[in-house]
Amino acid sequence: MKSLPNVPDGEYVVIQYQTIFSGKQSTETLTLSKSKTGWVVIGYFINSLDQ
DSSP: OOOOTTSOSSOEEEEEEEEEETTEEEEEEEEEEEOSSSEEEEEEEEEEOOO
16 A cells, blocks of 8 residues: 555555454454565554454
């Protein structure tokens, strides 16, 4: 991606995946930004799908 909300334009990768821990399903989102030295994690979010 070239742009994301609330951050300067640049090069970004957003990875989402489903996980299950202790029987609870969640969606995890990992956001990376390309820097001069490589990819840097700039965000990690977990959203539980079970109430």
